Amino acid sequence: YEPGEGLTGWIASHGKPLRIANVRDNGELRRIAEDLAWSKKYSEISAKPGQAYMGVPILSFPLPGGRQREVVLGVLRVSGKAEGEQFDAQDEALLSHVAAMVSIAIENSQRYEREKRRARYFRLLLDIGTELDPRRPIGEMLQAVVNRVRDGFRTEACQIYLRDEESASRVVLQAASGLPGALIGKLTYVVEEGLTGHIVHAGTPVQIREAAALGDWNDPHVAKVASHLPSGVCRSFIGVPLRLGDEILGTLELINKIPSAPGHRDWFTDDDEEYLRLLSTGICGVLEGARYLKTLGDVGVTAMRMQRIASFGTLAQRIRHEAANPLAVARLAATNLRSDIQNVLPPSPSQRGAGEEASRLIGRLDVIEANLNEASSKLLDLLKFSQRIGFIRTTTQWNDVIREALIWLAAERQRRGVEVHAVYEDLPPLFIEPNEMFGVLVTLLRLTMETLGTHGGLVEVRTSSSADGQCVCTEIHVPEAPLVETVSLIIEPAAGAPEELSPLHFEWALARETVEMQYAGSLRWEVQDKEACFVLELPLKEG
Structure with missing residues (x-):
């Protein structure tokens, strides 16, 4: 029934009881209410002439501090009294009392379902919160x-x-x-x-x-x-x-x-919307926290990058100042030596042997002076390069970069008791910035050594070309890594990880960003049981 449709719809719309002697008597219906009409559907159509009808609304009553007006929950109706008998006020009061009990039962059922749904939603929210x-x-x-x-x-x-x-x-x-x-x-x-x-x-x-x-x-x-x-x-x-x-x-x-x-x-329902909004608030808080942590990580990576660049610039300045005086002394000594040799050259052609020896010495002196000039030029280039933010790429032998990184960490490897077995395959040259990739390798090797703990162990390094010849692959493998979980938490902090991140976390992030963003390569951390392996792949590019 639509509100106001038929006798039942009229009761639902007005919230009033209705007693009718004959539903087919339009005059009686009009006397009760102008908008009252029999719809002739459902159970009403079976009513016989002269058959009585009575219906009362099932009302939900106002609640203290809550609902302020009555709400019609439904309609309770009866019909078909013995022929000639009509429903009276006592019948209406009895039916209204029954309707009130039905209303209480409905509201209790709804309240129970609502509380059960609320408890289920709260359990769900707690579950999602994990x-x-x-x-x-x-x-x-x-x-x-x-x-x-x-x-x-x-x-x-x-x-x-x-x-x-x-x-x-x-x-x-x-x-x-x-x-x-x-x-x-x-x-x-x-x-x-x-x-x-x-x-x-x-x-x-x-x-x-x-x-x-x-x-x-x-x-x-x-x-x-x-x-x-x-x-x-x-x-x-x-x-x-x-x-x-x-x-x-x-x-x-x-x-x-x-x-x-x-x-x-x-x-x-509106209840669903309410709980979704509550859940959305929690999701937003976590998204903001994740955004903050990402920003913090980016700041850490940037700081690490700038620290390396600044350190390189400082090193270049020190090399220039510390090498300038010895270079000047060496060049002055070479000039004086040239003058001394020329002064002792024999004036007579008869002393040809001594003259030839002096000429050879001057030739060697020319080579020394040329190399001193080249060293001075290289130091100047190094100083200029250190004053620029960024790195310059050049064609480089990748195996040599790995050897340099291992030499750089020789003292640390010895202190930790780490033994390295390296297998180098013949590789084509890579177009990279050696200092930049040197830093990546040092980070990977330090993380690898962290998996071994204080008692040391074996680290295997292997270089190779990919099957399709498009990239160079480097594997740094640890057969027995007792602290592999510790390094996994450094690389990818998870729930329960320490709040203070290790500096190696930012060095790893910088290394991965360098490989993936600067060289379009890949850098992976693979773990199986107590074995650990870093896999670095760099694409081959023409210099």
Whole structure:
């Protein structure tokens, strides 16, 4: 029944009891109320002439500090008294009393279901809270959240969109449950576009309870998403903004409520929205924490990079100042030696042997002076280079860089009791900046030695060309690494890791960024049982 439709609809609309001697008597109906009419459907159509009818509303009464007015929950009606008998005021009072008891039973049932649902939601929120850790990879954390939310809220799909880091006017699907993983990172919205774009723009939740209403939003991805759902159609939707203060980070969305039992609701309620908003607040806090940690990590990496550059510049200045005086003395001595040799040259051609010896000495002196001039020029170039931020690449023998790194760490290796076995394959030259990649190798070797602890052990270094000949591969392998978990936490801090990060964490981040961003290579940390291995791959490029 619609409100006001028929006798039952009239009771529901007005919230008043109704007693009728004959439902077919339009005059009697008009005397009761002008808008009262028999709809002739359902049980009313079977009423016979002269048969009495009585109905009372099932009312939900006002609550102290809560609902301020009566609400009609339903209608309780009876008909068909013995022929000629009518319902009286006593019958109406009795039926109203029964309706009041039904109202209490309904409200108790609703309260029980509401409290049970609330307890289930709070357990769900506590459960999801265990997944929220800003030190976890964002993608992994969000995927765990959408999986839990989808199961807990009993929906066909759950998805999280976040603003694109490169364009704040776009949002990108970052995690989804119930949808193919191939859609993650592919589905995008412009702000104000479709349902998701509207939520991001307006910062307000959206609820949709009918499939027909989705068409009003002109959402470009509804059909594509629906094709991957078990039901094949988007029939209900709820989305809330991920709000952090005045900033909207993205959206949390649920699609298609799954009824808890046949005949139960298949749409989302205001309670669902309330708990989603509470959950979104927790997600935003973790996202902000992760963003802060990422910024802190970037600052650490940048500081490490600048420290290396500054150290290199300081070293170049020291070399220049400390070598300038010995070079000047050597050049002056060479000039004086040349003068002395010329002074002792024999004036007579008859002393040809002595003259030839003096000429050979002058030739050797020319070589010495040329090399002194070249050394001075190189030192000047080194000083100029140190005054520029950045590095200059050159064609380099990769095996030589590895040998230099091992020599550099010789004292530390000896102190730790680390034995190194190196196998070098003949490699084509690499177009790299030796100092930059030298730092990467030193970081990897130090991390490798950390896996051995204080008792030392064996480290195996191997270089090779890839099967396709497109890159150079370097493996730094530890067959027995008792502290491999400690190094894993340094490289990728996880839940429960120390709050104070090791400097090696930032050195690792700098090394990985250098390899991946500067050389389009790859740097991996692989662990199996107590074995550990760093794998560094650098593509071959023409100098």
